[in-house]
Amino acid sequence: MRPLHRSLLVLALIALVPGCRRPSGSAGADAGTPIAAAGPQRTVTVKGSDTMVLLGQRWAEQFMKTHPEAKLQVTGGGSGTGIAALINGTTDIAMSSRPIKDPETQQVRQRNPTGPVELAVALDGITFYVHETNPVEALTLEQLEGIDLGDITRWKDVGGKDAPIVVYSRENSSGTYVFVKDEVLGGEDFTERAQTLPGTAAVVHAVSLELNGIGYGGSAYARGIKELKVKTDARSEAIAPTARNIQNGTYPLSRRLYFYLPREASGTTKAFIDYVLSPEGQKLVTDVGYFPVK
Template sequence: MRSSYRNVAIYLIIGLLAGAVIGYLVETQVSSGKIKDLQNQIDSISTEIPRGNIVQKGSDTLLIVAQRWAEEYMNKHSAVSISVAGGGSGVGFSALAQKTTDIADASREIKSSEIQTAKSNGVNPVEWVVGLDGIAIVVNKGNPITEMTMEQLEKIYNGTYTNWKQVGGNDATIITYGRQSTSGTYDFFREHVLHNKNFRADNRELAGNAEIVNSVMGDVNGIGYVGVAYTKKGVNVKIVRIKSAADATAYEPSVENIKSGTYPIARKLYIYTNGVPTGTLADYVAFILGPEGQQILEEVGYISYIKVDK
């Protein structure tokens, strides 16, 4: 096994002891012994060739980076086949509980009810933080709006504001786009923007981030929320700067602003496994957490949460 993979496990232990929350067992106090287990699993296959099948399913936000992780890992290990699918964080957690996926990708933390469902099926979800993301608020390029407050955003999505002129825009009906309820992005937005209140009745729920971007591109009165990586590579929408309050500075979801915490709609990204992974799965998780996996994460447009020596 490449030394860089083992260094990842060692780094996790050091970070844990320093108080950095990088990977931990859900519902239990994290212990260095559990993280040490991952290092032991990696060391145990140091002379073996990774082989077998891995299923990775869940968050649509993580889908584009998960596909890149899988592709790069399979390029390095021809005896490994990795199947990647989206569907939403909830879909991933359900699949993990049903033992139909090896990794659940998630853009939110697992819920206590999902933990109980998993445990009732003999599954022990283990959480690994793999990156940081900002929720980008996007409007059509023809919309004159350039910034708004968190309160204005809340009122747009809860139905209090229905016309763009109420937030300084054109006299036109606001059309909101968002994710389906199985999405971790939906849950995060509902909790952190709507304060766990309901979305407006006419909110248009779509299956993925790309669908939201495409809808806003074609709707001059549309607004949507997506993972920041879906605004990269020449996507023809306008990103709205967000202010925490009316008298605050408006920030865009840049790497610097997400890292510093000044952008108000930022979150962690996760993968979950059933217990501490073993064998080839342990190697793949170490790859994701290691220099190569984190470089891919940043190339896609997300932000590395794990700092390792390159």
């Protein structure tokens, strides 16, 4: 065999040996792979809150139009799922509709001592939905608590018709679930009669079909249903979840939506976050149905 042919054969065999291939640029697309093992051209992963997934996807789509070299992958699963991925090192950004908890912070720091980094990227108001034909216009926080705990079971007890209340809720990995449990139910569990659904869109769909239903979620998903006004108590004014009321904190169930990072951002991740917080990125917040932080 000629020396040149022999050299080419050796190079071909090396190329077939596992681990000797050049990076393809798609490493990190699998959310289950620790991002530390990925190459410099890997996909930036954004994972978590189902409330935020539509907004996250819109941000990513628009960012990649002006940064064609960038690759972003946005998936839902719930705030708890996103924070678990942050802890495990399998996402660059965790989307969360609730603040991270102290034990979760400590777990993140086991892998990244300087983390996590918290960024408020949008504002939202937890909205309680009822069917469009439901005559009830407003409920107090106490009434909402009674309904979700199962103490109030008929609409006539809160000013509606004589019909049973059908309660819809989110799964316990949802940040929206945690927010309502903490802020409305005082930390207690939802009634056993509550029907658990996998996302806000599913809750809205269920309520739109059930004349006696009530559910909750982010204001951006309120389509084909009625949004209830909320009163802090029986003597208070009923406040609607409008942009003005949510941004100035008048609406009782206003909240922030967060990005959590394992460490200070760099590279494509930093460029993406800069875009999210830019005037253009914050305009998308409004377009989707949430409210800007700036």
